[in-house]
Amino acid sequence: MSENPLPEPIFSSLLDVLIPARSPSLPGAGSLGLAAYVEPRLGEGGSGVASGLGALDARANESHGADFPALAEQAQVELVKQVGAEHPGFVESLLFHLYTGYYEHPRVVEALGLESRPPFPKGYPLEAGDLGLLDSVRARSGLCREV
Amino acid sequence: MAWSLAETRMRIVCLEQGGWMNPADYPSTRTGWEQERFQGAFSLSPNGRGRREDYPINDSDSPIKISNFNAVGGSTILYAAHFPRLHPSDFRVKSLDGVADDWPIDYATLEPFYDLNARMMGVAGLAGDPAYPPKELPLPPVPLGKLGETLGRGFNHLGWHWWPSDSAIATEEYQGRAACINLGPCLTGCAQGAKGSTDVTYWPVAVREGVELRTHCRVREITVDDKGMASGAIYVDAEGNEHHQRAEMVIVACNGVGTPRLLLNSRSKLFPDGLANSSGLVGRNLMFHPYAMVTGLFDEPLEGYKGPTGCSIISQEFYETDRDRGFVRGYSAEMIRGMGPVSTALWGMSSSQLPWGQGHHAAYDALWDRTAGMVLICEDLPEPENRVTLDPDLVDSDGIPAPKIEYRLSENSLKMLDHAVARGSEALEAAGARQTWPEAPLPPAGWHLMGTARMGTDPGKSVVNSVGRAHDVKNLFVVDGSVFVTSGGVNPTNTLQAISLYVADHIKRNLETLFD
Ligand SMILES: Cc1cc2nc3c(=O)[nH]c(=O)nc-3n(C[C@H](O)[C@H](O)[C@H](O)COP(=O)(O)OP(=O)(O)OC[C@H]3O[C@@H](n4cnc5c(N)ncnc54)[C@H](O)[C@@H]3O)c2cc1C
Ligand code: SF4
Numbered sequence: 103m104s105e106n107p108l109p110e111p112i113f114s115s116l117l118d119v120l121i122p123a124r125s126p127s128l129p130g131a132g133s134l135g136l137a138a139y140v141e142p143r144l145g146e147g148g149s150g151v152a153s154g155l156g157a158l159d160a161r162a163n164e165s166h167g168a169d170f171p172a173l174a175e176q177a178q179v180e181l182v183k184q185v186g187a188e189h190p191g192f193v194e195s196l197l198f199h200l201y202t203g204y205y206e207h208p209r210v211v212e213a214l215g216l217e218s219r220p221p222f223p224k225g226y227p228l229e230a231g232d233l234g235l236l237d238s239v240r241a242r243s244g245l246c247r248e249v
Numbered sequence: 250m251a252w253s254l255a256e257t258r259m260r261i262v263c264l265e266q267g268g269w270m271n272p273a274d275y276p277s278t279r280t281g282w283e284q285e286r287f288q289g290a291f292s293l294s295p296n297g298r299g300r301r302e303d304y305p306i307n308d309s310d311s312p313i314k315i316s317n318f319n320a321v322g323g324s325t326i327l328y329a330a331h332f333p334r335l336h337p338s339d340f341r342v343k344s345l346d347g348v349a350d351d352w353p354i355d356y357a358t359l360e361p362f363y364d365l366n367a368r369m370m371g372v373a374g375l376a377g378d379p380a381y382p383p384k385e386l387p388l389p390p391v392p393l394g395k396l397g398e399t400l401g402r403g404f405n406h407l408g409w410h411w412w413p414s415d416s417a418i419a420t421e422e423y424q425g426r427a428a429c430i431n432l433g434p435c436l437t438g439c440a441q442g443a444k445g446s447t448d449v450t451y452w453p454v455a456v457r458e459g460v461e462l463r464t465h466c467r468v469r470e471i472t473v474d475d476k477g478m479a480s481g482a483i484y485v486d487a488e489g490n491e492h493h494q495r496a497e498m499v500i501v502a503c504n505g506v507g508t509p510r511l512l513l514n515s516r517s518k519l520f521p522d523g524l525a526n527s528s529g530l531v532g533r534n535l536m537f538h539p540y541a542m543v544t545g546l547f548d549e550p551l552e553g554y555k556g557p558t559g560c561s562i563i564s565q566e567f568y569e570t571d572r573d574r575g576f577v578r579g580y581s582a583e584m585i586r587g588m589g590p591v592s593t594a595l596w597g598m599s600s601s602q603l604p605w606g607q608g609h610h611a612a613y614d615a616l617w618d619r620t621a622g623m624v625l626i627c628e629d630l631p632e633p634e635n636r637v638t639l640d641p642d643l644v645d646s647d648g649i650p651a652p653k654i655e656y657r658l659s660e661n662s663l664k665m666l667d668h669a670v671a672r673g674s675e676a677l678e679a680a681g682a683r684q685t686w687p688e689a690p691l692p693p694a695g696w697h698l699m700g701t702a703r704m705g706t707d708p709g710k711s712v713v714n715s716v717g718r719a720h721d722v723k724n725l726f727v728v729d730g731s732v733f734v735t736s737g738g739v740n741p742t743n744t745l746q747a748i749s750l751y752v753a754d755h756i757k758r759n760l761e762t763l764f765d
Contacts, residue, residue, distance in 0.1 A: 120605040179606055197605065201594040202284045214590055214617060222277040222440040225430025226555040231393025233375065235401045236412065245380040245410055247338040247569045249345065249355075 108148070112155050113137050115171040119178045120196065121204055128213050131204050139203035140196060147195035154192030157185045250500055250728050251462075252369075252455035253753035257760065261460045262494055264484050266467035267302035267320030270448060275438035282434055283591035291437040293327065293693050295319065302465070304645035304652075306506060308695065311656035313537050315506060316696040321464060322448030324504065324696065325742065327436055329559025330417040330444045331583060332372050333739040334363050334747075337382065338569060342630075342735045346570045346577045349630050352734045353706050353715035354751070356382070362747040362754070369454075370445040370746070371423040373560075374415035380565045388420045391429070396551040396621055397561045400584050403680025409566040414583065415743070416560035417445030431556045433587045444557070466492075469649050471499055471515040471524055471725070478764070479524075479725045485647045498724045498756075498763075502749070505535065505698025505730040509637040510652040512702065525702070525719035525727075530712050532638055534631035534700040535654065536736040539662045541625040541689035543673035544596065545682030550618040558587035567672060568738055576664040578628040580738045582673055585622040593617050600686050623677060624691070625669035627662055628738040631700050658690060666690060697741050702731035717752035723764040728752050 114132030117140070121131035128134075144151055161181055162170040170178060186193040204210055208218035217224075251261050276285035285291050293316035295303035302319045318327045337356035342349045363384070366372075373388035390413035393401065397413070404411035418435075419426040420443075429443035442449050456462055465487035472493065474480040479499040485491050501508050509532035513523035523531050564582040567574075588596065597603025597616050604612055640653035658666075670687040677685050705711025708720035713732055719725040728749040730741050737744070756763060 121609055122607060124610050175607075182606075193605065197598055198595065201598060201603075202287075202591050205590040205594045206281055206283060208280070211590060216590070218280070220277055220279050220282050221432035221434060222275075223430075225432050225441070228392040228394045228431040228552070228556045229398075231395075231398045231401075233390075233393075233413075235398065235405060236375075236377075238405060238408075239410055239412065240377050240379065242379045242410065245565065245568075246336065246382060247345070249337045249341045 108137070108141050108152055109155055109159075110137065111171045112159055112169070113141070115178065116155065116158065116182065117200060119175070119182050120193070120200060122175070124210070124213055128209055131200060134204070134207060134209065136200060136203050136207070140199045143199045144195065147191070150189065150191055150195055154185055154189045157189060158182065161185060250502060250749040250753050251460045252451045252458065253750055254756065255455055255458035255460050257757055258459070262496070263460060263462045264466040264468050264482060264494065265321055265462060265464050266304070268464045269321045270326055270438060272438060272440045272442055275440040277432050277434045277437065277440045282437070283589045285437055286434065286592070287595070291327070293696070301646055304649070305643055306651060307640045307643050307653040311654045311695070312658060312690055312692065313539065313656060313695045314693050315654065315698070316693050317504065317506070317698070320448070321452055321462065322446040325446040326438050326448065328446070328696070328742065329435055330557065331559045331563075331740045332370070332415045332417040332743045333563065333581070334381065334384070334415070335737040335739060335744050336380070336568065339735060339737040342578070348577050349735045350705065350710075353704055359744065359747045359751055362750040363743065365750055366743060366746045370417040370450050371419045371426060372415055372445070373418050373420040375413045378412045380410055380412065380568065386415060388423060391416045391418055391420055391557055391560045392431070393562065394552055394556050394586070396553045396556075396586055397584065399547070399551060400621060400623075400676070400680045401562055403676050404564055404566075406679045407676065409564055409676065411562050411564040414560045414563045416557060417743075418557055418560055419443045419445070429557060433554055433556065433558060433589065435558045436587070467645070467647055467649070468511060469514065469647070471501070471511065473517050473519055473524070473722070477519050477722060479722050489647065498726070500726045500728060502727070502729045505701050506637050506652050506654070508727055508729055508731040509701040510639065513639050514650055520721070525712055525721045525725060527721050528709055528712060530633070530703060530710070532701050533633045533636045534703055535635045535637055535656060535698070536629040536631055536700040536733065537656070537695050538629055538697045538736060538738070538740075539627045539658055539666055539689075540691040540694035541627070541666050541669045541673065541687060542622060542691050543625070543670060543677060543685050543687045544600070544620050544622045545674075545677030545680070546616065546684045547619045547621060547681055548683060549681070551621055553586045553618060553621055554589045556586045559583065559585055561586055564676065567668070574668055576661045576668065578630065578661070578665070578738065580625050580627040580665060580669050582669070582676065583624050583626060585624055588620055588622065590617065593620065596620065621677065621680070621682070623673045625666075625673050626738055626740065627665045627669060629662060629736045630659060631703070631735065632659060637701050697730065697736070699730040699733035699736050699741055702727045703734050704732040705734065716755040717748065726752060726756070
């Protein structure tokens with residue numbers, strides 16, 4: 103983790119850009135609180151993210167005269183692309199943890215049509231399937247090589 | 250082995266560097282279960298897990314990295330329990346195809362022990378597979394589910410072989426084990442106890458029958474007496490104290506990397522190059538199964554996140570040699586499941602199918618529950634340059650020299666991987682995939698470890714004889730994948746267990762003359 107906590111609200115705004123709202127009832131990753139999940143897992147990547155966020159903030163003020171979180175979504179996306187190109191790894195170092203945390207978040211899992219629970223102890227029903235599909239395979243010969 | 254020998258009433262002491270696992274601690278019992286496949290105490294590489302029970306392995310000089318687990322139950326804690334047998338032809342590679350060597354034993358030798366192992370491990374499967382001699386298995390096959398049916402139809406369309414996988418999974422309650430409930434994440438331990446890892450199959454029975462299992466005891470060296478017989482083992486306990494356990498017979502079963510490591514660490518005046526190594530072959534001829542993986546994207550949901558990860562259906566259409574393909578020997582294709590929401594996202598990221606930003610959700614929805622994976626398990630042939638040695642610098646937490654892997658893919662393997670990727674893609678497309686993505690070789694696929702103390706009749710060309718006894722040391726036996734002469738194109742555990750039971754049977758029948 104970087105020595106200083108990553109600055110807010112810009113970090114959560116960035117996460118909202120990376121994974122935006124899925125529906126009116128499911129906001130983006132930052133608004134879902136993923137910053138608290140991602141930040142402690144960044145390890146050495148944390149300092150690169152911190153400097154990327156600094157660049158994002160400076161660029162927002164320079165080119166739009168406003169802080170990054172206050173910009174319109176399209177302007178935010180453009181800035182993240184620009185800063186990402188200048189700071190290789192800035193975005194990529196976040197994505198593994200962001201995707202991991204986001205896709206195990208209960209609200210996201212439910213939005214995919216699953217119950218939000220660990221697989222154990224309930225498990226899942228699974229169809230045995232049609233073993234009659236094997237009739238043509240069963241009839242084949244010569245697959246077991248003579249020795 | 251220990252279970253089988255228990256009936257002799259010999260005093261049997263087993264030294265295991267790991268401890269008992271608690272299934273209630275397996276990741277599938279908690280949210281966050283999916284990411285634990287990739288990082289932390291249940292991930293595949295011993296180098297990344299940070300558990301004291303593991304030993305480091307320098308695999309930087311190999312495109313295929315080692316995956317294992319160290320605990321009571323060993324790597325079967327993590328394994329997929331895909332449980333095929335070798336084919337009769339696998340024991341006769343030299344005679345049939347003019348490559349490598351024939352085994353000194355054959356399918357018929359192992360057949361009764363495959364059958365016994367099926368009962369002990371609780372193997373599920375369907376009789377009638379034309380790729381094998383007839384075999385009876387105690388449990389009905391794992392469910393095909395929608396994914397298995399879809400792929401089966403694809404194989405039928407091409408007229409290719411496929412069959413429900415033999416699986417060491419209790420598809421019904423079996424000998425005190427609960428039935429599989431299709432959790433999915435078998436590769437981080439089975440919380441249900443349905444998967445036949447040996448901590449729930451052989452070990453409890455062996456311990457009940459009098460075998461003494463000492464956990465958290467790491468063997469540093471096998472000792473010898475002045476006649477060149479094994480006299481016991483020096484091991485380090487959990488507190489770091491060293492002990493010498495005397496023994497009249499020593500059996501090594503540390504897997505294809507751990508076994509040569511231990512033998513090479515057991516140097517003495519009589520065996521300056523390591524124990525049982527007069528042939529110079531201890532550690533050589535390391536075989537993995539080079540794996541390819543092809544992932545297909547379908548239009549329909551496949552419910553692929555449900556059901557045992559590695560056990561669904563297998564195709565052995567390209568198992569036997571056909572020289573027109575440009576390589577010898579062949580491979581199996583195994584359908585895999587278990588792509589939950591996180592794995593789908595991470596796969597989408599690594600295959601550049603999942604952008605961040607505005608297109609993210611549409612791209613994810615096109616992937617979620619619509620991918621099917623196929624792994625292609627290629628036969629590896631023995632080559633002396635592929636080997637396990639001792640790393641000059643790396644040591645484990647007890648200061649014991651750690652193994653180093655040197656491995657290159659052969660021309661034959663590279664051609665076979667290319668063929669496997671092409672045929673795997675064709676099968677997925679025939680099943681309805683609208684796009685496929687190959688990956689070969691699959692880097693973490695160093696989970697089948699074979700050949701490093703090979704079996705044979707000639708002491709100059711092999712390490713152990715046809716009953717697993719070291720040519721050089723008459724009371725030392727090896728019973729794991731190290732003794733494989735060739736690798737076949739299927740997962741090895743059923744065979745290495747059958748070999749253990751066969752060697753144990755030989756020991757029991759020949760106690761009086763065993764060391765002659
Ligand atoms: C992710 C994964 C998936 C797999 N899937 C399959 C599959 O579907 N089908 C299949 O057939 N195989 C599969 N395998 C391989 C399978 O797990 C192994 O073939 C099998 O476990 C080998 O058994 P073994 O007892 O020889 O070695 P292991 O199971 O590795 O056990 C060796 C034991 O020896 C102990 N040990 C080693 N050195 C020492 C020492 N010096 N002192 C004390 N103890 C020591 C270790 O701690 C370990 O517990 C898979 C493996 C992995 C990792
Ligand atoms: S799918 Fe079956 S075998 Fe695999 S972890 Fe779940 S219950 Fe165990």
